[in-house]
Each structure stands twice: as C-alpha cells, then as structure tokens.
Amino acid sequence: MNKRLRTGAIAAAGVAAVAAAAILLPNANASTDQPAAPKTLSAHSATQLAASLKADLGDKGAGWYLDSAKGHLVMNVLSEEAAKSVTAKGAVAKVVHNSMTALKAGAKTLRDSASVPGTAWSIDPKTNKIVVLADRTVTGAKMAMLNKATGGMGEGMVTVKRSQGEFKRYDGGNAGSAAGGAAGANGGQAAGGAGNAAGAGGAGDAAGAGGAAGGAGGAGDAAAGGAGDAAGGAGDAAGGAGDGGQQAAGPVGGSAIFGGNARCSLGFNVTVKGAPAFLTAGHCGNDSKTWTADQGGSQPLGTVSDSQFPKTDFALVTYDDTAAKPQSAVDLGNGSTQEITKAAEAAVGMKVQRSGSTTGLHDGTVTGLDATVNYGNGDIVDGLIQTDVCAEPGDSGGAMFSDDSAVGLTSGGSGDCTAGGETFFQPVTDALQATGAEIGAGGGGAAGGAGDAGGGDAAAGGAGDAAAGGAGDAAAGGAGAGDAAAGGAGAGDAAAGGAGAGDAGAGDAGAGDAGAGAQDPGAAGSGDSLN
Numbered sequence: 001m002n003k004r005l006r007t008g009a010i011a012a013a014g015v016a017a018v019a020a021a022a023i024l025l026p027n028a029n030a031s032t033d034q035p036a037a038p039k040t041l042s043a044h045s046a047t048q049l050a051a052s053l054k055a056d057l058g059d060k061g062a063g064w065y066l067d068s069a070k071g072h073l074v075m076n077v078l079s080e081e082a083a084k085s086v087t088a089k090g091a092v093a094k095v096v097h098n099s100m101t102a103l104k105a106g107a108k109t110l111r112d113s114a115s116v117p118g119t120a121w122s123i124d125p126k127t128n129k130i131v132v133l134a135d136r137t138v139t140g141a142k143m144a145m146l147n148k149a150t151g152g153m154g155e156g157m158v159t160v161k162r163s164q165g166e167f168k169r170y171d172g173g174n175a176g177s178a179a180g181g182a183a184g185a186n187g188g189q190a191a192g193g194a195g196n197a198a199g200a201g202g203a204g205d206a207a208g209a210g211g212a213a214g215g216a217g218g219a220g221d222a223a224a225g226g227a228g229d230a231a232g233g234a235g236d237a238a239g240g241a242g243d244g245g246q247q248a249a250g251p252v253g254g255s256a257i258f259g260g261n262a263r264c265s266l267g268f269n270v271t272v273k274g275a276p277a278f279l280t281a282g283h284c285g286n287d288s289k290t291w292t293a294d295q296g297g298s299q300p301l302g303t304v305s306d307s308q309f310p311k312t313d314f315a316l317v318t319y320d321d322t323a324a325k326p327q328s329a330v331d332l333g334n335g336s337t338q339e340i341t342k343a344a345e346a347a348v349g350m351k352v353q354r355s356g357s358t359t360g361l362h363d364g365t366v367t368g369l370d371a372t373v374n375y376g377n378g379d380i381v382d383g384l385i386q387t388d389v390c391a392e393p394g395d396s397g398g399a400m401f402s403d404d405s406a407v408g409l410t411s412g413g414s415g416d417c418t419a420g421g422e423t424f425f426q427p428v429t430d431a432l433q434a435t436g437a438e439i440g441a442g443g444g445g446a447a448g449g450a451g452d453a454g455g456g457d458a459a460a461g462g463a464g465d466a467a468a469g470g471a472g473d474a475a476a477g478g479a480g481a482g483d484a485a486a487g488g489a490g491a492g493d494a495a496a497g498g499a500g501a502g503d504a505g506a507g508d509a510g511a512g513d514a515g516a517g518a519q520d521p522g523a524a525g526s527g528d529s530l531n
C-alpha cells in the first residue's frame with residue numbers, strides 16, 4: 001500500500017513538473033526571441049544611430065534611410081545575423097542583395113562609360129539600387145549609350161527613369177528674368193529683376209511684404225516691396241513705423257546676391273577664423289569675383305576667397321566689412337527667419353526646406369545621396385544630395401536646411417516650381433570641411449530699430465535717409481519725387497505684384513511719385529513678385 005502511494009506521489013509530482021515546464025518554457029522563449037520595438041527618432045538622433053551602426057556593421061551594411069512617417073531608422077544589411085544586431089539597437093533591419101561597395105562600383109562604371117550630358121544618378125537605399133535620370137535632351141545616340149552601360153549592370157543593380165525637364169545650373173541673369181510665383185506668396189520676396197529687387201532681409205534688398213510696411217531704404221530707394229534698392233540690408237536699416245515680424249539685419253540664407261551679370265542666392269553665413277563670410281554655389285563663385293546686395297553694385301557684400309566647380313559646387317565669399325556680424329539664419333519669406341546653429345549630413349527620407357531669391361521657400365524630401373549630375377559642357381558634379389524640392393534660375397547657392405541644421409547649397413536640377421522636378425545640392429558639411437568655415441556666425445537681430453544703420457544711417461525721420469515720410473526717400477505712406485512707396489511705383493521702379501519692361505506699378509504708378517496708406521505693405525499679392 002505504501003509502495004503504491006509512493007509511486008502515485010512520484011507520478012503526480014512528475015505531471016506537475018511537466019505542467020510547470022509547459023508554462024515556463026514558452027515564456028522563456030518569448031522573452032529571448034521577441035525583437036525589440038524600433039525606436040521613434042528625430043532626424044538628428046537617427047543620423048547619430050546610423051553612424052554608430054554603420055561603423056559596427058562594416059562591409060555587412062548597405063546604406064540606410066529614414067522612415068519619416070514612423071520616425072524609424074532603416075538599415076540595409078546583407079545577412080540575418082547583421083539584422084539581429086541592428087534590431088537590438090532600435091533600428092529596422094532590411095536584408096538586401098546589393099552591397100554598398102557594389103553600388104559605388106556601379107556608379108563609377110556610369111561615370112566612366114556613360115557620361116552623357118543631361119543625365120544624373122544617385123544611390124537610393126530604399127530600392128537598394130542606382131537610380132539613373134535622363135532628361136528630355138537625352139535621345140538617339142545618347143540614350144543608346146546610356147542603355148548600353150546600364151544594361152550591362154543588370155536590373156537588380158540599376159533603374160533608369162526619364163526627367164521631363166532639362167538639367168541646368170540654377171544661376172540666373174540679374175535683370176529681366178521673371179521671379180517665381182511662390183516668392184510673392186511667401187511674403188513678397190523679390191528676386192533680382194530690373195529695378196534691383198532681392199530677397200526679403202537681404203542687404204539693400206527689397207523688403208518682404210510680410211514685414212515691410214513702413215520699411216525704408218536709403219535715399220532714393222523704394223519701400224516695402226518696391227524695386228529700387230530697398231530696405232533690410234547692411235548699410236540700410238529695414239523697417240520703421242508699422243514694421244512687423246522678425247527680419248534679419250543683413251543678408252541671410254536665401255537672400256539675393258549679384259555679381260557681374262549673374263544673380264544667385266546666399267547659402268549660409270559662416271565664420272572663418274573669426275572673420276565673417278558666407279557660402280554659396282561654386283558656379284556662382286566662378287561667375288564673379290565680387291558680390292553685392294543690389295544689382296547696381298552700390299552695396300558691396302564680399303569677395304570670393306574660394307570657388308570650386310565643377311566636380312564639387314561651393315564657394316566661400318568673405319565679407320568686405322570685417323566687423324560685420326551677419327545673422328546665422330535663413331529667410332522664411334514671411335518677414336521671419338529660421339536660426340541655423342549647426343550643419344547636418346543628409347539622409348534619404350529627411351524632410352528639408354529650401355530658400356532662394358527667385359522662388360522663396362519650398363519643402364520636400366531627400367531622395368538620393370552621392371549623386372552625380374552632368375550639366376553638359378564638361379560640367380559634371382559628384383557627391384551631391386538629390387531631392388524633390390523645386391528650384392529655378394536665381395536660386396543657385398541658396399540654403400537647404402532641416403529645422404536649425406544647414407544641409408545643402410542649391411546647385412541645379414530640372415523642372416520648376418510649377419511643374420516640379422529634381423534638384424541637386426552640394427552638401428554643406430563637405431564645403432565647411434574644405435574651407436575651414438564654421439556655421440553660426442552669430443550677431444544680427446531684428447531689423448527696424450532706430451539707429452540700426454550702416455552706411456547711410458537709415459532711421460525713422462533721418463534727413464536724407466529712409467524714413468516714414470522722409471523727404472526724398474521711400475516711405476510707407478508718402479514718397480519723395482522719384483521714389484516708390486509701398487503700393488505704387490515711380491517711373492523706372494517696379495512695385496511688388498508685377499513687372500513691365502523696367503517700369504511696373506502694383507496697380508497704379510504716378511509720374512515719379514506714388515503714395516500709399518500708412519503701413520500699407522504694397523500690392524504684393526499671392527503669387528506676385530519682382531525679379
């Protein structure tokens with residue numbers, strides 16, 4: 001009897017142990033096999049994590065991109081083992097076929113055997129392929145050459161697409177070219193046409209309608225949205241009674257700059273060994289050695305100290321005024337600016353904005369890295385950032401940024417801000433490294449206080465200077481002979497909202513004089529701007 005009891009007790013204990021194991025073992029497996037949930041990251045944090053993972057993965061990594069909709073970092077890897085290490089650190093792992101070494105070798109093959117004007121290509125980590133773009137000029141023998149080169153690489157390596165536009169640099173002439181409609185919609189940002197228009201807040205440039213009411217330039221200059229040399233620049237104080245919004249005290253990213261027969265845009269204010277300077281496109285730096293804030297050349301800005309184009313596309317311009325303290329900011333086209341505190345590497349999927357003197361502010365997404373574009377005539381540039389942000393002639397050199405980070409300098413592309421297209425940017429980090437420049441020049445506050453003045457001492461009521469009603473000067477409410485006030489234009493001046501061949505009023509033009517109601521920002525309607 002005792003023996004049977006003992007046997008039963010042992011059997012019961014065995015069943016209980018098996019049951020406990022059945023409960024515990026699945027839980028143990030779940031705790032070790034369950035992958036960590038991907039981290040939700042900012043673009044900056046994702047870039048930092050990507051750099052760390054890239055170093056850890058070595059040749060087992062194959063690029064990365066941002067899933068901006070979810071805030072996830074996606075790392076391309078070549079094996080399941082590498083994928084586990086990626087997911088363990090909070091990123092999404094994607095096992096792909098093409099290594100980064102193979103993709104870069106394919107890009108080199110294209111440079112060597114298919115250097116066709118009107119083509120561009122970049123590495124797209126989302127598809128794990130090289131994406132080749134052929135613009136509308138690539139036909140016949142040129143298209144046959146491109147197809148031959150890409151056909152030998154296989155469909156798994158390369159994709160060929162057509163661009164509806166024509167690849168070109170985005171520098172523009174400084175007279176007579178029409179500004180994009182977005183400039184007016186973004187605050188009356190003028191863009192370098194006859195009568196000396198420029199981006200809001202630029203040195204001696206036309207003040208944007210968003211904050212230009214009552215603003216004034218130097219003697220004989222046009223006010224709020226007019227097209228003489230207007231308020232806002234170094235040497236002329238912007239703003240006056242009725243001025244609204246935060247504007248830069250001098251030229252900032254996106255402001256128009258003029259050199260010789262060219263008009264470009266300022267990229268980012270920087271310092272070099274403590275001296276003030278700014279970055280713009282290299283092909284702009286090649287166009288002219290000296291740059292001014294106005295078309296007539298009466299408001300000098302700086303002299304080119306380094307210009308690189310082709311192969312790369314950046315220029316460093318040193319301010320002539322060594323005591324200048326330009327604001328490290330970008331013009332947002334509505335009377336306000338975005339402070340820029342640092343530079344950042346681009347990432348596919350990154351949301352970016354671009355500011356330029358022709359089309360103002362536009363946004364989009366980075367679509368490719370390490371891009372090559374062939375503009376023709378031997379002008380081939382490598383290592384660019386490809387985006388879907390639009391741009392037009394005159395926007396060259398302008399700032400591409402993400403929040404408070406400088407990312408790129410506008411180089412060129414295809415299309416326009418009506419039809420859209422592709423635009424390529426010089427990485428700012430490369431330009432900074434090559435020139436020894438640093439982002440964050442400091443200085444520069446809101447324009448418009450009495451006594452904010454350089455040469456000419458523009459202040460409210462200053463004799464001979466820009467004032468709200470100053471004799472002989474432009475004002476938002478009255479104008480001296482030959483000067484344009486907000487809302488109208490004297491002969492030879494163009495007001496925001498339209499441009500004729502030299503003369504254009506925003507609806508009404510007097511014979512040399514034009515008045516407007518006090519604090520009237522002018523008739524800069526949405527979609528209108530001067531060039």
